[in-house]
Amino acid sequence: MENWQICEAECLQYLKKNFSDSRYDFEAEGGSDSTKSDILLTKSGIAIFYIESKMKQAQCGQFVAFPNTDTNSFEYSKGNAYSENIQTSFILDKMAEDFDKYKNPDTDGIELLIDKRCFYSWICEFYKSKGVKYFIIEKEVGSKNLSQNNFIIFPIEHFHKYFDVTALYRRKKSGSSNPTEHDYTEIKKAAASEGFAIKDIYKSGKYVFVKMNAEPITYKIIGEMHTYQYKPETNGIFKVTKLSNTSNPNVIFSISLIQDQQERDLEKFRLEFN
Template identity: 40%
Template structure:
């Protein structure tokens, strides 16, 4: 299952169980959390996470002259004390980390630092709860209880940077890429229309790679970046959790949506 489908499933579950109060928001925009709860006098977000998933990242640029890592100005997250602890650890092991490549290198330091970074990150985005799924059952818990449900690891590795919408300057390159694959389509502005099922396909032109997203016959095109940045990437995996704890956490969630 894709993360997009999982977010849709979580949103549908919340609306079915608690009333039509939840709206899927984030999609591919990492600056916005996944599901918005609209209350009478307060809104907040619920972050949807698959049992195995990535869970936040930030770019660190190696400064070879000074043998330190610089927090990139392009990061969409603000630097905090937990970021600083990670950077200090990597600075002290600079020669190991700076050339980690696409395979990456594990950051072996206390996991409490990673947990606190994640909690801080999602609180900044307005998230108050997480939702995940275990063997067909949805689990909901407050952001502060994250460590009771997930193991977390962190790695420093090179990764292609984000994507942007198709524009007129690369429209012909995309058309060329689709032609190579023999895919029939027509433009509708910068979107495309096709009778073929194209959601999720990637095609390569002379200049860029492109990702097609959409439903039915109407699709949007994302231009994928050619640049690679070295990221600290957090990965999570669901662990055995306390069933009684989950019952208490669900009650806390239900109280939050009933009082707001």
């Protein structure tokens, strides 16, 4: 599991342990689907609000924007999952004021030297649009420490008190997807090109798995049309993911924890269960 997956699982476990009862419960929702938030609070089976889990240093939202050399401006991509808002327009306008600096981003990225209040506003509006009311932060991920001092909970409106935020404009692969049956032939050929004979290929839920004789490490193999990731599970089973071949320029927000738990914020969360 990736660290963010461990963080989400341990945050869910912490919430269930400390706040679940006969009426209130928590469900994992987001996973790798960036259009959904991580954890849903329900009351008697009815959705109440979402809680976003984060590590103490993490990415925290992004959007694709393309440079337009004809107008010396930046255009919000129609492929973004969310509509452009006031904060987005402000950021792109500020970037356009120094167009030559930002017009050719690479994978390392160019830091946006813009008032951070705009970044905070963008992040809050982004997560509010997904129904998020609180954040939960795990300070030491994977330590199996479910004590209160390893977690921080606060309402979204206090996000700026807990995190420093920076933003980069950089090129980034546009994501991954689960293969379909139409990809099976290419998946087999790609593996064979590296000397791996696939004994079985099948779908379980929404995921595709293969059984092959290979060392239990993650492989990224370029096929005829796509690049595939083969990630080890157990006993020669690998989960296959189709990786994007597109590298789009993204505005990417990153956060770093600067504040420990404030009791008034934790108390506000507790009051949700009265």
